[in-house]
Amino acid sequence: MTSKMTVAVLTGTAVLALASAVLAADVAAQIKARHDFFHEIGHAMKSSAEEVKGGAPSITNLQKYAAAIDSLAPKISTLFPAGSGPESGLKTGAKAEIWTKSAEFSQDAKDFVTAAHNYALAAKSGDINATKAALMATGKTCKTCHEAFRAEEH
Amino acid sequence: MAAGREVRVWDLPTRLFHWLLVLGVGLGWWTASTHRTDLHLILGEGVAGLLVFRLWWGFFGGSTARFRDFIVGPKRVIAYGRTLFRVGTKGEADPHLGHNPMGGWSVAALLLLLLFLVGCGLFAVDTDGLASGPLSNLVDYDHGRLASHLHTLAFTGLEALVFVHLAAIAFYQLVKGASLIRAMITGKTLAEPPRMGLKPGSRISLVIGALLFSAVWVGLLRLSAII
Ligand code: HEM
Numbered sequence: 001m002t003s004k005m006t007v008a009v010l011t012g013t014a015v016l017a018l019a020s021a022v023l024a025a026d027v028a029a030q031i032k033a034r035h036d037f038f039h040e041i042g043h044a045m046k047s048s049a050e051e052v053k054g055g056a057p058s059i060t061n062l063q064k065y066a067a068a069i070d071s072l073a074p075k076i077s078t079l080f081p082a083g084s085g086p087e088s089g090l091k092t093g094a095k096a097e098i099w100t101k102s103a104e105f106s107q108d109a110k111d112f113v114t115a116a117h118n119y120a121l122a123a124k125s126g127d128i129n130a131t132k133a134a135l136m137a138t139g140k141t142c143k144t145c146h147e148a149f150r151a152e153e154h
Numbered sequence: 155m156a157a158g159r160e161v162r163v164w165d166l167p168t169r170l171f172h173w174l175l176v177l178g179v180g181l182g183w184w185t186a187s188t189h190r191t192d193l194h195l196i197l198g199e200g201v202a203g204l205l206v207f208r209l210w211w212g213f214f215g216g217s218t219a220r221f222r223d224f225i226v227g228p229k230r231v232i233a234y235g236r237t238l239f240r241v242g243t244k245g246e247a248d249p250h251l252g253h254n255p256m257g258g259w260s261v262a263a264l265l266l267l268l269l270f271l272v273g274c275g276l277f278a279v280d281t282d283g284l285a286s287g288p289l290s291n292l293v294d295y296d297h298g299r300l301a302s303h304l305h306t307l308a309f310t311g312l313e314a315l316v317f318v319h320l321a322a323i324a325f326y327q328l329v330k331g332a333s334l335i336r337a338m339i340t341g342k343t344l345a346e347p348p349r350m351g352l353k354p355g356s357r358i359s360l361v362i363g364a365l366l367f368s369a370v371w372v373g374l375l376r377l378s379a380i381i
Contacts, residue, residue, distance in 0.1 A: 042295060043295045045283025152306075
């Protein structure tokens with residue numbers, strides 16, 4: 001090998017290694033963004049549940065939590081880019097089915113966005129019973145998607 | 155067989171506790187693996203009541219159910235272990251009615267792990283943030299999620315302990331020719347050499363235990379009701 005070729009090969013290898021490292025960091029960031037998103041939503045859901053369990057729920061608090069969930073929810077469609085599943089080798093509960101059964105997954109995501117919006121609307125209306133029902137319906141959409149698309153152990 | 159005589163070894167409350175616990179843990183496992191969270195909470199709260207009852211009964215119950223009766227020091231455990239492989243119960247060191255020195259510790263391990271498991275369940279928060287233990291209001295979301303993970307981990311441990319539990323029972327049945335299952339159902343065992351049966355707990359203690367069980371179960375059910 002001439003020295004020019006060696007340099008070329010070395011440079012090529014370095015560029016490839018760098019590119020894949022950047023990609024891996026990218027995927028890690030995608031997964032982190034996803035976890036942060038669900039974490040924030042889970043937080044608001046728990047606060048909602050606490051409010052409702054107390055017996056005398058404050059509608060203003062529920063409005064706050066519902067609005068937070070509603071404004072975050074639509075982001076879900078951007079949080080599962082291809083390559084961020086189990087094949088990434090990183091710690092994620094996202095199942096491969098998210099991408100192989102993408103129609104069903106999108107439907108679950110859409111149902112969730114709708115339910116979250118209904119929750120916010122019900123809270124805004126001030127009707128406690130309707131708000132509770134909408135909260136429970138939202139919780140159901142989390143459950144439905146998790147049962148199909150989230151691995152419990154990961 | 156002729157030498158022994160039938161005596162009472164497990165009182166009815168201890169037997170009821172045992173089989174209700176088996177039912178509760180079994181159904182708890184089934185409801186968890188099929189995502190029937192509402193039922194799972196109701197059952198877990200019932201098991202919490204059972205455990206509180208058992209703790210009470212361990213201090214104020216029938217003689218063979220008392221911790222003082224079956225939690226013994228290492229010397230007696232080792233002495234018993236040396237005679238473990240003898241057929242029958244005659245040649246055993248420490249032939250006393252109730253849990254033997256090794257069995258006593260396995261009971262303690264089961265009860266402690268169950269307390270930990272149920273304790274974590276009380277504070278656990280599910281991923282949906284809604285389905286959550288009756289005391290989860292006392293902790294924040296992250297600690298509730300941690301409790302949920304520990305709850306799952308404890309169940310894996312329980313599976314191992316139950317396996318050991320069942321293996322020990324099979325060992326007594328097949329190697330030592332002693333039917334522990336029959337004793338846990340009928341409450342009676344063949345005492346060989348003959349000795350006194352258990353000294354039952356008082357009626358008032360049983361009433362208090364039953365009230366504790368109901369109070370814990372009903373109290374936790376009320377706390378976890380969302381609507
Ligand atoms: C079908 C399955 C089971 C059978 C046949 C069975 C049988 C028995 C028997 C025969 C004993 C008495 C042992 C002795 O003579 O010292 C016993 C005690 C005990 N078992 Fe089980 N068992 C079963 C499942 C379980 C499960 C799933 C648990 C807990 C998760 C459990 C917890 C206990 C405890 C705590 C005791 C001590 C009883 C007391 O003094 O309160 N068992 N079991």
